[in-house]
Amino acid sequence: MTAAALGKTAAAPAQTAAKPLVAATDIVQEYEQPDGKMLRVLDSVNLTFERPSINMLLGPSGCGKSTLLRMLGGVRPWNVATPTSGRVEIDGQACVGPHPDTVMVFQHYANRPDMTVRENVLYPFGFSEWKRRVPPKEATERVDQMLQEVGLADKRDQYPSQLSGGQNQRVALARALVLRPRVLLMDEPFGALDAQTRSNMQDLLCRLHAAHPCVVVFVTHDVTEALLLGDRVIVLSTQPARIIDDFTITERQPRSQQWLMGADVRVMYERVVAHLRASGGRGNMRVTV
Ligand SMILES: Nc1ncnc2c1ncn2[C@@H]1O[C@H](COP(=O)(O)OP(=O)(O)OP(=O)(O)O)[C@@H](O)[C@H]1O
Ligand SMILES: [Mg+2]
Numbered sequence: 001m002t003a004a005a006l007g008k009t010a011a012a013p014a015q016t017a018a019k020p021l022v023a024a025t026d027i028v029q030e031y032e033q034p035d036g037k038m039l040r041v042l043d044s045v046n047l048t049f050e051r052p053s054i055n056m057l058l059g060p061s062g063c064g065k066s067t068l069l070r071m072l073g074g075v076r077p078w079n080v081a082t083p084t085s086g087r088v089e090i091d092g093q094a095c096v097g098p099h100p101d102t103v104m105v106f107q108h109y110a111n112r113p114d115m116t117v118r119e120n121v122l123y124p125f126g127f128s129e130w131k132r133r134v135p136p137k138e139a140t141e142r143v144d145q146m147l148q149e150v151g152l153a154d155k156r157d158q159y160p161s162q163l164s165g166g167q168n169q170r171v172a173l174a175r176a177l178v179l180r181p182r183v184l185l186m187d188e189p190f191g192a193l194d195a196q197t198r199s200n201m202q203d204l205l206c207r208l209h210a211a212h213p214c215v216v217v218f219v220t221h222d223v224t225e226a227l228l229l230g231d232r233v234i235v236l237s238t239q240p241a242r243i244i245d246d247f248t249i250t251e252r253q254p255r256s257q258q259w260l261m262g263a264d265v266r267v268m269y270e271r272v273v274a275h276l277r278a279s280g281g282r283g284n285m286r287v288t289v
Contacts (some may be wrong), residue, residue, distance in 0.1 A: 001158070011064070017096070019060065019089070019091055019092035019119040019138075019270070020048040020050045020089075021047060021049050021050060021051065021052075021090065021091060021182060021183070021215050022047075022048065022049040022072060022086070022088070022089070022090055022183055022215055022217075023047070023048045023049075023089045023092075024038045024045060024046065024047045024048075024068075024071065024072060024087070024088045024089075024215070025086055025087045025088075025089075026044055026045075026046060026085065026086040026087070027045040027046070027068070027071060027082050027085075027086035027087075028040070028042060028043060028044060028045075028085045028086055028189050029041045029042040029064065029067055029068075029071065029090070030084045031080060032080075035288075039239070040239070040240040041064040041067050041200070041239055041240060041241060042064045042067060042068055042071075042240060042241050043106075043240035043241065043242050044242060045068060045086070045236075045241065045242065045243060047234070047243070049183075049215040049217070051086075051212035051215075052209075052214050052215055053215060053216070053231040053232060053233060054205075054206075054216045054218060054229050054231050055216060055217050055218065055230065055231065055232045055233075056214065056218050056219075056220055056225070056226035056229060056230035056233045056234065056262040057217055057218065057219045057234050057235070057236065058219075058220060058221070058223065058226055058233065058236070058272060058275075058276065059235060059236030059237065059238075059239075059241060059276075059279070060236075060238045061221070062239070062281040063237065063238050063239055064184070064236065064239060064240075064241040065187075065219045065236060065241075066187050067186055067229055068236070068241070069103070069104070069185050069217060069219055070104075070185075070204050071088055072088060072095075072183070072185055072217060073095075073098065073099065073102045073103075073104050073185050074088065074095040074096060074097050074098050074099045074102065075098055075104070075184070076184070085214060090102065090182070090183065091182075099183070100129050100133070100179075100210050101181055101182040101183060102182070102183040102184075102185065103176040103177075103179055103181040103183070103184055103185070103248040103255045104176070104184075104186070104187065105169075105172050105173060105176050105184065105185070105186045105187070105189045106188075107187060107189060107190075107191045107192050108192075109168045109169050109171065109172035109189075110172065111160040111162050111168055111171050111172060111175075112160070113159065113161060115159070116156065116157050116158060116159055117147070117152055117155050117156050117157070117158055117159075117160075117171050118143060118144075118147065118156040120160070120171050120175055121143045121146060121147060121171060121174045121175045121178055122139060122140065122143045122221065123175065123225075123250050124175060124178070124179055125139040125143075129215075130179070134276060142178050142180075143174075143178055144156075146174045146177060146178040147174060148205070149172065149177075149208060149211065149257065150171075150173060150174045150204065150208070151204075151239070152167065152170055152171065152174065155167060161254050165192060165193055165194075165197065166193055166197035166200065166201060169189060169190065169193065169201060170201075172200075173189075173204070173208065173229050174206070176210070177208055178210050180212060181214055181217045182201055182215065183214060183217070184214050184215070184216045184217075185217050186215075186216060186217070186219065186230045188219050188220060188221065189201075189218070190202065190220075190225070191221065191222075197282075198225070202225065202228060202229055203254065205229065206229065206254055210253070213261070218230075223269055223272050223273055223276075224260070225264055225274065227249065227255075227260070227268055227269060227272075228255055228260060230249055231248060232246070232247070232248045232249070233246070233247055233248075233249065233268070233272065234246045235272055235275045235276070237275075237279055238279040244275055244279075245271065245272070245275055247268070247271075249268070
């Protein structure tokens with residue numbers, strides 16, 4: 001394994017004067033169980049994201065990935081104080097609620113069934129925060145441009161029920177990126193798609209990220225997807241989740257099938273799978289190499 005292929009562990013915050021784009025410090029999250037006992041889900045998680053990059057987050061099923069992702073976005077689980085302790089900062093400012101520079105995309109793309117594709121992508125600009133930030137003319141121009149970029153310009157007047165799963169996920173991605181977020185949080189966004197559509201969406205995400213750089217934190221159960229997309233791969237342990245691995249991949253995008261089949265990638269792949277297996281084997285990881 002070459003040093004160039006597998007970067008050094010990136011867990012420690014860099015000693016630079018500039019504030020990282022996103023910093024999560026000593027995050028501990030506990031949930032109250034029906035019997036009144038507290039379940040510790042995240043334990044002393046420290047993460048910083050210095051610059052635009054694609055960061056893949058893996059861990060066994062139920063370990064706390066979605067919880068961590070929501071915290072990075074300042075979103076509180078219903079009726080739960082978030083975080084139980086710790087601090088999330090975006091550009092050095094404490095993030096204590098939904099942040100306008102942060103957008104989430106889910107596996108179930110949450111498109112409004114009563115709105116056309118174009119109306120769905122325009123939808124966030126109707127909220128007061130975005131009305132204040134972006135004049136209506138610029139909003140519609142951005143939407144039309146984004147529909148071109150995700151390849152849905154010809155579907156703009158159709159409704160979500162008339163689209164495939166991949167096309168619906170393109171709508172969700174367009175609605176997120178049209179806001180030009182600094183942080184894009186993606187929770188298993190391609191998990192429900194067939195292999196060919198997932199591959200197309202992975203290519204699309206890389207192209208869109210090159211055109212609209214931001215910090216992407218992407219939860220996946222698919223180790224190959226993590227190695228294909230990630231500038232950095234972060235692995236959480238089983239509950240209470242801690243970071244058990246954190247490495248960078250320097251290979252440029254787009255990454256070829258030949259690279260993916262190489263010995264360096266095999267080492268990275270085995271390393272991540274070993275962590276997931278060691279975490280109790282409850283993880284429903286997908287093995288596609
Ligand atoms: N609002 C909540 N109240 C109580 N417990 C919760 C709440 N949200 C999540 N949990 C519990 O916290 C743990 C972590 O949940 P989370 O959804 O973050 O895991 P995950 O790693 O995303 O799981 P998966 O791989 O299935 O998507 C689980 O045991 C879950 O039952
Ligand atoms: Mg989850």
